Amino acid sequence: MPLILTENEATESGIAYADHTGVSYEFPKMYRRIMKFGVPFVYYRGRKKLVGRQLQVYFGSGNVGEILSTNGDASRLTCEILNFVRFTNPVPFKLGPKIYLERNGQRRGYFQQGVRVVTDAEYNSILTAGNYETIPLSTAEARHRSIVRMARTAVVTSQNSNGQLVRRRVKNKAMMLTEAELCKCMAMLFERQQGLCAITGLTMQLDTQCSDLALLPSLDRIDSQKHYSADNLQLVCRFINKWKGAERDEEFRRMISLIRDRT
Numbered sequence: 001m002p003l004i005l006t007e008n009e010a011t012e013s014g015i016a017y018a019d020h021t022g023v024s025y026e027f028p029k030m031y032r033r034i035m036k037f038g039v040p041f042v043y044y045r046g047r048k049k050l051v052g053r054q055l056q057v058y059f060g061s062g063n064v065g066e067i068l069s070t071n072g073d074a075s076r077l078t079c080e081i082l083n084f085v086r087f088t089n090p091v092p093f094k095l096g097p098k099i100y101l102e103r104n105g106q107r108r109g110y111f112q113q114g115v116r117v118v119t120d121a122e123y124n125s126i127l128t129a130g131n132y133e134t135i136p137l138s139t140a141e142a143r144h145r146s147i148v149r150m151a152r153t154a155v156v157t158s159q160n161s162n163g164q165l166v167r168r169r170v171k172n173k174a175m176m177l178t179e180a181e182l183c184k185c186m187a188m189l190f191e192r193q194q195g196l197c198a199i200t201g202l203t204m205q206l207d208t209q210c211s212d213l214a215l216l217p218s219l220d221r222i223d224s225q226k227h228y229s230a231d232n233l234q235l236v237c238r239f240i241n242k243w244k245g246a247e248r249d250e251e252f253r254r255m256i257s258l259i260r261d262r263t
Helices: 120-129 139-161 179-193 236-244 250-261
Strands: 003-006 024-030 041-046 057-069 076-094 095-097 115-117 217-220 234-239
Touching: 003 236, 024 139, 041 120, 057 120, 057 139, 076 139, 095 250, 139 179, 139 217, 217 236, 234 236, 236 250
Parallel strands: 003 041
Antiparallel strands: 003 115, 024 076, 041 057, 057 076, 217 234
16 A cells, blocks of 8 residues: 655654655654555655744655665664655645545544555545656656665665674675765766666666666675775666675676576
8 A cells, every 4th residue: 555754854753864855764663564665655744844834745756665774773764765756736735624635634643643554546646636747857867866866775774784793694885985976986887887787788767767666776786795886886677686685796697697598
């Protein structure tokens, strides 16, 4: 079922979350059961600001991406935001007195929930009201959106791996580049690879122009035992990065070749 993700400048409780609109979303661990990869969502902005109040609106949509741990706080998780599209028209949370776009909006305390499940009908009515289909991004803009999303995910992943101690093989994920340097490096990789997955040669799809989340670009370290550095990075399809895991690059490429030879 689709979700509503609340993003505020400030919360009624005074608790702050490290959200980056269209890139990543931090949330309490209690919502992990419903925050699943690929689930579509609509962004909701509440009335509370750092100073004063504002109109409660829905302002964009996307898909939930990879779920990551939040560094230093076991009670929170962070997810990637995929395919983010900002609405042409922010959508008021209700059409009139007691006429809410979310059917449970009249319940006391309902909008204090940071993550909410809605029906397909509610989700689609919000998209329609926001003129969802009238704001296509250019290929350059969509590529930039993908790059920013991957850079933010890499930074969060490397931060969370520091001091990690678990009873399994753990990748060494130190970040040797600034976020800006990482974005520049990925832009060069896009050009060098001509938008193709470095391992399969498949055309990678871009955020906001994607019909298959498995084909979104993903930043891969060629040698998983080495750091995030310019000479150790390549762009691959998301499903390839997931399949590869901590496997050696040359061994994984060999296995992909075996599959190709069988088809």
